[in-house]
Amino acid sequence: MRKLFGIASAITALALTLTACGSAEPAGTTGAAAGQASASEVLKVGASPVPHAEILKFVKDNLAAKEGLNLEIVEFTDYVQPNVQLDDGQLGANFFQHKPYLDDFNASKGTKLSFVQPVHLEPLGLYSKKITDVAALAENATVAVPNDATNLGRALKLLADNGLVTLKDGVGTTATERDVATNPKNLKFQPLEAAQLPRSLEDVDAAVINGNYAIEAGLKPAENALVLEKAEGNPYVNGLVAAAGNEQDPRVVKLAKLLAGPEVKQFIEQTYQGAVIAASDAAVSS
Incomplete structure (x- = not known):
């Protein structure tokens, strides 16, 4: 009986030792979780x-x-x-x-x-299915633009760079419709989620479309855009x-x-x- 008790004690001690060794890293925790991911993961x-x-x-x-x-x-x-x-x-x-x-x-x-x-x-571009020259954009035309803050400002800058509007001084990349200083053609802006802009071409006079969504919709920016953003200093x-x-x-x-x-x-x-x-x-x- 004493011999069996000794064996059981040894087994218990071994189990405790293994548990202690395993407790350094909880189950499911990996090096990646600790910010030490290996290049092979x-x-x-x-x-x-x-x-x-x-x-x-x-x-x-x-x-x-x-x-x-x-x-x-x-x-x-x-x-x-x-x-x-x-x-x-x-x-x-x-x-x-x-x-x-x-x-x-x-x-x-x-x-x-x-x-x-x-x-x-x-490059961000202005596209249209109704006109082939930016100069032909009519008064009171509706122009769809991205509705997220930075791409809206970027779209307005594209329009300003091409003489369609002017912006208030110092507005930078966060310009909104409220920052349009002059709008000679009284353009109407229609903010939309960027992914929806290519589909909007059927319903608006023109749309400023992000390059990735233009390409995805089968548009060729270098050929189809009425005006295109410049790369230099962008x-x-x-x-x-x-x-x-x-x-x-x-x-x-x-x-x-x-x-x-x-x-x-x-x-x-x-x-x-x-x-x-x-x-x-x-x-x-x-």
Whole structure:
């Protein structure tokens, strides 16, 4: 009986030792959760379908394996959820936005997301199915514009740069309809979610459309836009974004390096024929 008691005590002691050893890291906790993800772990990246997810697919199919990078691409058709899901940890990075939009999102939503690497510019353009020359835009014409703060300001600047309106001094990228100083043609602005703008062309006289949604709708910015945003000094370069503190995640670092590389630049030039411009070719303002 004493011998059996001794064996049971030994088993109990061993179990306690194993439990103590295992208690250093709770079940389900990984190095990634502690901010120590290895480069071999899957990196989930949220992206707009065109051109962002297409660029990421090129990286995944042609470049990632050589770097030991395992990518999962998650597509979104809006500009909100990719940041929401990055902030709450469902994504490891996203690729769909420019820095002015990110700065506005962080300020308004209280998120802490960091712009890691500029990749490309999608020039904003004014499109119409009713006219072929911007000078033919009639008085009291309705012009659809993006309804998010930074892209609305960007759209109004495009119109101002082409003589359709003037803006108050110093309004910058956050201009709204209230910041229009003069409007000679009495244009009517119709703010819409950016993804809806291509479909609005049937109902409005013209629409200012983000480059990614223009391409997705089969429009060719270099050919179809009445006027097109200039690349030089443009702050609206799209880039890779990570949660603050995760900029040095080895997977994010590798993806940033690949997105800035010559292979991606060549893919952008050959695939989009000027509708998308590599960041290295756009003299970006800081």
